[in-house]
């Protein structure tokens with residue numbers, strides 16, 4: 001089996017960390033559109049049919065679904081944040097995977113050195 005260079009893996013990990021540092025603002029969750037009553041008694045929405053559009057950011061928080069109301073003026077921006085988080089999440093996964101590969105490669109190197117010096121365990 002070909003030895004994977006720890007230095008190369010570390011370099012690739014650093015590249016991802018640098019990318020992570022260049023991230024734009026992000027937020028965890030999905031934006032979903034819903035309809036709601038505003039609570040004003042004589043508003044058209046009081047009949048339960050002509051409801052107001054509302055944007056909710058939903059996220060999983062400790063096993064529970066958390067909902068955050070997002071004002072219309074912020075919907076476009078928050079939409080960008082949620083997209084950015086998908087990139088950040090992917091980078092975190094990659095950095096984590098490189099960490100595991102570095103550990104595995106270090107173990108392999110140790111074994112190979114042990115074999116060379118004849119102290120195979």
Ligand SMILES: [Zn+2]
Pocket residue numbers: 037038039040043044045046052
């Ligand atoms: Zn209303």
